[in-house]
Amino acid sequence: MIQDILDRAVTEGGLPGIAAEIRDGDDHWFGTAGAPRARDHEFRIGSATKTFVATLMLTLVADGLAGLDDPQPGGATLRQLLSHTSGLADYLRFQDEVNQYECPTPAQLIAIGLAKPAAFRPGEGWHYSQTNYALVGQLIETITGRPLSQALGRITEALPGTYLPVGDDAGFRGPHGRHYSRLHDPSPDAETYDLTELNPAPFWAAGGMISTIPDLADFFTTLLRGDLLPPHLQNEMFTTVPTTDWLATGRYGLGVSSLTLSGGETVWGMGGAIFGSWTYAYGSRDGRKIVVANTNGDWSDPIAVFTDLLEAAFSR
Numbered sequence: 412m413i414q415d416i417l418d419r420a421v422t423e424g425g426l427p428g429i430a431a432e433i434r435d436g437d438d439h440w441f442g443t444a445g446a447p448r449a450r451d452h453e454f455r456i457g458s459a460t461k462t463f464v465a466t467l468m469l470t471l472v473a474d475g476l477a478g479l480d481d482p483q484p485g486g487a488t489l490r491q492l493l494s495h496t497s498g499l500a501d502y503l504r505f506q507d508e509v510n511q512y513e514c515p516t517p518a519q520l521i522a523i524g525l526a527k528p529a530a531f532r533p534g535e536g537w538h539y540s541q542t543n544y545a546l547v548g549q550l551i552e553t554i555t556g557r558p559l560s561q562a563l564g565r566i567t568e569a570l571p572g573t574y575l576p577v578g579d580d581a582g583f584r585g586p587h588g589r590h591y592s593r594l595h596d597p598s599p600d601a602e603t604y605d606l607t608e609l610n611p612a613p614f615w616a617a618g619g620m621i622s623t624i625p626d627l628a629d630f631f632t633t634l635l636r637g638d639l640l641p642p643h644l645q646n647e648m649f650t651t652v653p654t655t656d657w658l659a660t661g662r663y664g665l666g667v668s669s670l671t672l673s674g675g676e677t678v679w680g681m682g683g684a685i686f687g688s689w690t691y692a693y694g695s696r697d698g699r700k701i702v703v704a705n706t707n708g709d710w711s712d713p714i715a716v717f718t719d720l721l722e723a724a725f726s727r
């Protein structure tokens with residue numbers, strides 16, 4: 412059944428390729444369809460970056476170097492930045508301003524977001540905003556005295572294919588497939604572009620990281636199991652709020668989200684979408700079962716494919 416879903420994503424959905432891994436205790440299954448994909452291929456993980464950044468931030472909170480209720484630029488608290496309840500505008504919604512910079516710095520991205528009217532007062536709603544995580548990334552650099560790409564090593568040291576590119580480094584360090592995009596053009600004859608080499612600077616702490624399927628499975632399994640954070644901060648991370656205009660059945664915690672499947676099962680993790688690469692990594696709350704999937708195309712509703720995979724995996 413799982414392989415059938417992958418095959419249909421290519422033959423019926425028109426995606427160039429898809430790869431998925433399912434872990435259930437000691438049982439591991441990996442499959443692909445379409446364009447050749449190796450298990451260790453690197454790909455861009457988009458907003459799954461936020462889970463890594465939030466986890467690192469919470470380790471600094473555990474160290475006593477910051478507090479979840481500390482005020483941050485823009486008037487929100489750290490907790491509100493991590494949970495997207497700050498109300499701050501999303502700088503990525505102002506592409507013309509972002510594109511004026513060949514390699515925008517975090518400070519420039521943050522300035523764009525802070526200059527726009529807030530969606531609501533902090534704590535009075537939910538609004539997905541990359542500005543929140545750019546501010547968190549900036550705070551991590553201030554606390555650690557290190558670039559975010561280096562500071563993340565505390566979380567990624569055991570994950571050989573997982574890293575944040577520096578500046579406008581558009582390439583990959585390891586083996587990888589191609590990434591294809593239609594640039595949000597929904598027309599049947601939309602042109603397809605190879606965006607494997609992509610300037611990651613506009614995405615940074617909000618969506619710029621690269622990883623692999625086994626690395627994501629290892630990371631989310633370890634996180635869900637409670638091995639990365641002390642219990643009180645694990646509880647904070649997985650305390651969710653309702654979302655607005657986001658994933659159906661989704662709720663959001665501190666850098667993680669939950670989805671309720673049709674059978675009533677709740678899965679935990681994060682998704683990520685960036686030009687040419689869409690990713691899902693969700694598992695059971697205890698981390699025993701995990702599903703990680705990636706498509707190297709960004710059209711034909713990859714979320715529907717990922718949902719089918721979760722439904723099939725968790726109904727078994």
